[in-house]
Amino acid sequence: MIRYILLIPFALLIAIGASSLFLLIASVVDPVMAVLTGDTLLVGFWAFVDEVFSAEDPGPIVVAAFEAVGRIVFTLLVFPPLLVAVLSEVIRARSGLWYAGATGVLTAAIPWILRGSARVGSPGELHVSFVLGLTGAVAGLVYWAIAGRDSGRSPAATAPTSPGS
Template sequence: MLGRILLVVLALLMAIPAGALALLGGVLLDPALREAFGRLGLAGLFTGLADLAAGVPPDLAASMLAFLAQALALLVVVPPILTALIGETFGLRSALWYGGVGAGLTAALPWLARGAALPPAGPAAAARLSAILLATGAASGLTYWLIAGRSAGTRPSAP
């Protein structure tokens, strides 16, 4: 039992960065998202530097960083953990379960969070973002499946 828990933890420690890399790659490959994050990053940097130069404590920068960390954790950490917990509980070994449910859950979370409303950029941007999030969830779910999901629910035979 302890060996299985360690394998699950190791698999999650590998699946979460795999999903983060897939998300980063998707954002960098999409021109509109790359430009938006570039502007946001530069605007945040210039605002933070101006605040520091004016002597204002960097509370706003810290709160923005905390919000960004929470959003990334919601997208990259929660779906593989939920998928793994359900898969391990029911002994599911299918790559379709880990990749598909991980992808669907990752893509559905932003839609659920904003009440199924389209983002201001329009339906094309929403479709591209959904595709990136599907790839993110699939990457993390399949990474987990490769390490620990294939042997979920199996018990070692007694010698």
């Protein structure tokens, strides 16, 4: 019971933090991600500033901006490890490859699923999907290292045994 109350939420928080750190580093180090991130932040910041200064009451604009950023963060960094963790508990998966692969594939597929069009992606889009897949794989591996190895085992199977038994 402690596993479901403390260990799994703790493992998810650490996994989400690790994948966020990985995506931040990838957004700085990787040339394609750096250009994408820089352009997005620059355009987004100036559009936000223009909207705030042109509005009589900027409160709703600021709230909407925070909600949009929250939805993006939830969709890319929180939802995939959460879904894989719940699914893994149900099917009692314990493989690190499963956690890394399922979370990585789901995270990489999210932009394609949300787009909804069936077309071949450009090399830049495929590169971003690859980096998002690695981000998800980091989350899956960190979650597995903390809580996934014991997924689906009974408490008696995970209890330490004494040398005399």
